[in-house]
Amino acid sequence: MKNSLFLSAAVAALVVTSAAAQAADLRMSWWGGDSRHTATQEALKACGAKYGHTINPEFTGFKGHLEKLTTQIAGGTEADIMQVNWPWLPLFSPHGEGFADLNELSGTIKLDNWTKEQLESATVEGKLNGLPVSTTGRVYMFNKTTFEKAGIPVPTSFAELIAAGKVFEEKLGADYYPFQSSQENAVLLISQIATQLSGKDLVDPETGKVSWTKDQLVLAINFYQSLVDAHVVPSWKEAASDGNIMLHEDPRWANGEVGGSYEWDSTYFKYSDPLKASGGVLEPVKILKVDGAVTEGVYRKPSMLFSISKNSKNKEAAAQIVNCLMNEPEGITALGATRGLPASKAAATLLSEAGQVNPILLKANEIVMASEGPSMSPYNEHPQIRDIFKDTMEEFAYGAISADEAAERIIEDANDTLSELN
Template sequence: MQRGRPGRFVQGRVTDGSSPVTELVSPQINQSAQQFSTKRWEITVVQNRIGRAVLAAAAAVAVSIAMVGCAPASESEQGEVELRFSWWGTDSRHELTNEALDLFEEKNPGITVVRDFGGFDGYIDKLLTQAAGNNSPDVFQLYEEVLREFASRGQLYDLNEATSQGLSLDGWDQGLLDTSTIDGSLSALQFGLTTQAFIFNTELFDQAGVSIPTEGWSWDDLATAAKKVSDGTDSGTFGVTDLSTGYQVFEVWANQNGESYLTDDGLGFSAGTLEDFWNYWADLRASGAATPGSLTSEYPTPFDAIIASKAASGFIFANQMAAVQSSIEAEIAVDRMPGESPEAGSYLRTAMNIAIGSKTEHPKEAAMLVDFLLNDPEAYAILGIDRGVPANPAVGDAATANVDDITAKGLTVIDGVREDGAAPPVPPKPGAGNVNALFAELAQEVQFDRMSIKDAVASFIERAEQELS
C-alpha cells in the first residue's frame, strides 16, 4: 500500500546477492528465504579493503567536484530535508521497509527518505567507499562483525547525542546498549534480535521412528538421534548437517564450556575446546550420522541439505523459521541448541544494527528516523520480525501480532533465551570477519582430511590472533 509522498529510490534493485543476520543464502531457497546469506555462515571478508575503497572514492569525489557547477538545487535547499537510508535485503524486506518509510514521511512532512537498497553482495565495500569519500548515508544498516571496524574509523555518530535530538532509549535493556557502546560512544542500536536454534525435518524423523529431541537434550543425544535417522531412512540421507564450519555453533559450544569465541582481547577459548568441537563432528561423519564433506560442500549452508531432504536436522537462527518452512513440504520443528552444561550457551544476539553516519548534515532528522524504525509500534506493525525480534519490548506485540504458527515456534525459543538473561557479547574487534571466514576454511580442510584436527586448530589460533592483533 502506498502511503504519503513516495520516497526517492537509489539503486533500488535486488541483486543476485543475499542478505546476512542471521541470514544464510542458497540457490535451493526461494526468494523469500534469501535473507539467509553466507555472511552468517562463512562471513564475507571485508576488513582489508580500505585501500580499494579509498581509490574508488577518490574517483567519485573528482566527478562530484566537476559537476558542482551544474548541479540543480536539492530538495534540502528548497526547504526539504533529505535523508539517505541504506540497507540490504530481499524483495520482501524491501517492500516492508519502503512501506514503513512511506509512513515515516507521512508522519514527518518536510523529510524525504532516499532509499538505497539491494542485495548483500558488495554492500560493505560500498559503505567503505562512501565513507572514504565523506559520502556515507545518513542512516544505514550494519552487522555486528564489522561494527567495531566502522567505529574505529570514526564513521559512526554517537547515538548518546541523538537522545537529545529525537531518539528515545526508554525501555531499552542496558545490557544491549552496553554491547553497542565502543570507547564510550553508543555506536549503533540493535535493529533486531535473534538466537541460535536447531531445526528438524519431522517427516524424516518419523520415517526413522525417532522422537524429536526436546529442551534439555545433549550433544550426545544429537549424535544418537542423528545416527538412528541415518540408519532408518533412505541411503544418502543423514541425521544432521555437519556443522563443524559454523562459528556460531562453536560459539555455543565454547560458552557451555565456560569460555567464549571472541572477546575484547581476542580469542576467548582454549585449543582443547576447539579440538573437542571438531572431533565431535569428525566422529559424526565417521559414523554416518552427519553429512560427509562432499555433500556438505554441495549444500553449503546449514539447512540446504534439510530442504533437499539430504539431512534431517541442522542449525538456524530462530527468527528465520518461516523462510525455511516455505521451501520444504515436510513440517519443520525447532528447539534450543543441545548441550550438557548448565549454561545454555545461547544468548540474544544482534541480527543486525542500525547506525547514523558521523558526517550526516541532519543529525536531528536522522535520529527521528532511527527512533521511528526502532520504537514506533506502527512501524513494527509493518516491519514485523523480518530483521529479528525488536530490541525494545514495548513494540514487541506490534511486531509479532500476526506471525504464523511456524514463526511462533521460533519466537518461543527466543523467549526462552531471553528469560535466561544471558548477556550478549561485545562487538568483536576489527578483523573478526576474517577470523570467521578462516574458521570455516580450516574446518573444511578437516572435513576433506587435508589437515589433521590438531594442525587445523593450531593454524586457526595462530592466524586468528594475527588478524585480531
C-alpha cells in the same frame, strides 16, 4: 479587534516559521528485497509527515551494498540514517567513532525499549553506534516427520542426537542423517561447543585475543568428529563431493533425508518451506548441550542496526525519524516484520498484539532470547577470521592435520589477525 487579528496572524506566522526552521532534508540507505523497500518507503513518508522532515530513500540489494557504503563513508557522503550489518562495526568503527553516539541522542530516542545486552552488542568503546533492528540467533531445528519415520522423538540433547545416527542408518538407510553440519555450519557448531565448555566468546573483550584455551578447542573439534563417526552428520568430504549445496536448496533436505540443522531463527521459513512438498514439519528446539557445559553458548546478535552518520548536519532530526521507525506506531506499523521480529520492546508488543508475527517464528525467537551465553563479538563473522576456521577445519577433515594442530593453528592465526585488525 484589529489588534487581536494581527496578533493571531503574527503568532501563526511564527509557528510556521519555527516549523520550517526545524524541518530537515535527510537521507536513509538500506538493502533488502521488494517488500522491505516498499514498507520502508511508506514508513519514511509517515514518520517524515509526523515530524515535518523529508527523507530521501536510497536502497539496493545486499550484493554490492557493503562496497557502496564503504565508498560513501570513506568520502563522508553517507546517508544521515543507515542500515548497517552488525559484523561491519569493526570495519567502519573499530574504536566507536565511525558513527554518531546515540547515547547523546537519548533525549529523543527511547533507549529503554532495548535490553542492556542488546545495547551493549552495538556499543564500541562506550559509544552506542546503532540500534538493533531485530535480534537473531542460532537454534536447532529438526524435521519432526523424518524422526517419526525413524521411530524416535526429536532430540532434546546431544546424547539423543548421537544415538539417532545409528537408528537413521539402520532404519532409513545410509543416505539418511539426523543432522547437517558442514562448512560454515561446522565452524559455528565447533564454536558453540568451545563456548559451552569455556563460558566465553571467541574473542576476549578485554584483551582482544582468542579466549578459548587450546584444550577447549581440541575438545570441540573432536566432538564434531565424533558426530561424523557416529553417522550423525555427513563428513566434510562427502558434503564437498555433493557440491556443498545450500541446505535449503538441497533436494535431500526437501525429501527429509537430512533430519535437522543449526540455523538462524529468522531464517526458519527458508528451511521449512522446502519441506512442505514431502509433508515435513520443522520444529525448533532448545539448545543442545555437551557434557561439562558451563553455559548454553547461544549465538545471539543483532541482525542489523539503524545508525546515524557522525557527519549528519541534522542528527536531532535523524534521531526523531529513527525513534519513529523503531518505537512509534506510525513507523512500526508500516515496517511490520520486514526485518524480522523487532528488537524494540514497543515494536514487538505492537506487532504481536496485532497478530503480525507467526507463532512458530515467535517460538524460535523465544528460544534464542531465553538462552544463556556470553555477548558475541562482531569479529566472529569477520571474513578473515571465518576463513581461518574453515580452511583449517578442511585440512583436519581430510586428515592432513590433527585436532591438536588444528586448534593451535586456529588460535595462533586468529590472534595474529585480530592484532592486525585492531
